[in-house]
Amino acid sequence: MSKSNMDLLEKNSYKWLVLALATYSQASATFVTYGVAPLAALWQQDYGLSQFQTGVLVSAVNLGPIFSMLFIGDALDKYGERWLIGVGSALLGLTMLLASFTNNYIALVIILGFVGVWYGTAQPGGSKVIIKWFPKSQRGLAMGIRQTGIPIGGAVAAALLPGIYLRFGSSFAVLTQTILSVLGGILFSLLYRDQSITKINNGSNRTFKEKMITIFKNKRLHPIFLVGITMISLQMILVAHLMVFLAEKLTISISFSGKILSIVLIAGMIGRVVIAWVSDWLWKGNRTIPLTICVWCAILGLIMLLFLSNDWSIWVTIILCAWLGFFGIGWFSLFIVEVSERASEDSIGLTVSFALTLNQFAIVLAPALFGFLVDWQGSYYTAWICLIILISISGFWLMFSLAVSKKTTNNMIQVLPEKRG
Known part of the structure; x- marks a missing residue:
């Protein structure tokens, strides 16, 4: 087999690993952000929060990406996906971990807002990974599989976190979110291969x-x-x-x-x-x-x-x-x-x-x-x-x-x- 055919075979095999990495990274990030909703319902009971206060906790996570995604998207085009998605996923989990160290409502809202900021790396980064590694004839299927990471992450969070919270406490539930998200970031950083910066930028110096x-x-x-x-x-x-x-x-x-x-x-x-x-x-x-x-x-x-x-x-x-x-x-x-x-x-x-x-x-x-x-x-x-x-x-x-x-x-x-x- 010629070297070019071997390279092509290796690339075809590797892209499915890339898809698995992108899907897990999305699922683990969503496990954190979507997991805020069931946790908020339990925090409401424990801390006597109103419906409005409980809703604000969920809104804070959703507001975060508004302030970060544009800048993250531009950075993805300039520097590639590997470290932005990997580090972003790790920081997402570590920031969520801070929620286990506070009983102050305002501090919790601020922490969840920053959790949302780091979530801004998951969607655009994972989407660009699929566009880069899959030909147009397979892009739809690959993107569809990657997008299942969102409902899967949300469903697992809704199924697991309340039970963990009630049996082991709030801190352990948050720690579970942190571990899965950080693991996703580490795996992506270790196993994903970026193209060279020159190829990524494609010769463009636009601001x-x-x-x-x-x-x-x-x-x-x-x-x-x-x-x-x-x-x-x-x-x-x-x-x-x-x-x-x-x-x-x-x-x-x-x-x-x-x-x-x-x-x-x-x-x-x-x-x-x-x-x-x-x-x-x-x-x-x-x-x-x-x-x-x-x-x-x-x-x-x-x-x-x-x-x-x-x-x-x-x-x-x-x-x-x-x-x-x-x-x-x-x-x-x-x-x-x-x-x-x-x-x-x-x-x-x-x-x-x-x-x-x-x-x-x-x-x-x-x-x-x-x-x-x-x-x-x-x-x-x-x-x-x-x-x-x-x-x-x-x-x-x-x-x-x-x-x-x-x-x-x-x-x-x-x-x-x-x-x-």
């Missing part, structure tokens, strides 16, 4: 400001950004409000509606892999068409949700909620790949970070605004309608951009033979 201007001027990204904002709003609203909505609408127990929500999340995890894989297999790397389908399928599910009643079979309700989970959560892998592939080659990390920063604002604001509309109107109807309208706007814009892209491609195909002649 942060110049790259940001390019992102703003890239009109192909604008509809994708809006899809991200509206669909992540749907995702967070489902997580925050669907349980109570189902319990009130169908007069079922919160416990049973919680089981339906778990089906939504499982369907979303499956969707993140399946939909992304289908974009590789059926649409040959075209992400816009399946992403558009996801948007309109989610809208269809929300419209059906408006007519939900006790007259429906519970199985029809479960199928509808699974549909919403599959498309309303499963869209995310396509979104990340689409943003990455529409970005300039020397600013993939920064572009993904910018998109995720926009999403992060929606993650913080959407559940609260939805709840405000429900309280103001005294029903969920207006809130669901507003959400449907917003997602529809993003769907129409995405369809328009797809039509323009096809027209441009067809014009280029028609012009090329004329130039040859």
